[in-house]
Amino acid sequence: MKYIWILVVLLLSTAATARSACDSEIAREMERCAKSNYEEADTALNREYINLIKSLPNSDKFKLQEVQRYWVTYKTRYCKDTFSAKSPGNEAGIEMWSCLESATDSSSIRGF
Structure with a gap:
């Protein structure tokens, strides 16, 4: 069973890297791209x-749900702080969405 999870993680990490490269020179387009990449990672x-x-x-479901709630709160606050640190710059939104994507990709749920 452990080897199946390793294979799943490898396949998913390959899928994660297949997202769009946000290489536009226009900040709004880069922000839309970064948001889209985050939404794909989150889905x-x-x-x-x-x-x-x-x-x-059931006992493990409750524990996982509780930990995930804390993790989502942490991820959101951390990335909003990243946004605030860059605001009002053009890159603020890009940084926030990229932060959310990166945190989502590194979720510990993938270690199960």
Whole structure:
């Protein structure tokens, strides 16, 4: 079973790197691209989370849900602080979405 998860993680990490390279010189386009990449990462993570929750006993489901709530709160606050640190610069939104994507990609749920 452990080897199956390793294979899944490798496949998902390959999918994560297949997102768009945000290489426009226009800040709004780069921000839209970064947001789109984050949304793709978040959707993939949510699918993994749902599949994992379905496979766990009830006692572990509760623990995972609690930890995930804390993690989402931390991720959101951390990345909003990144946005605030760059604001009002043109790159602020890009930095926030990139931060959210990176944090989502590195979620510990992928270690299960």
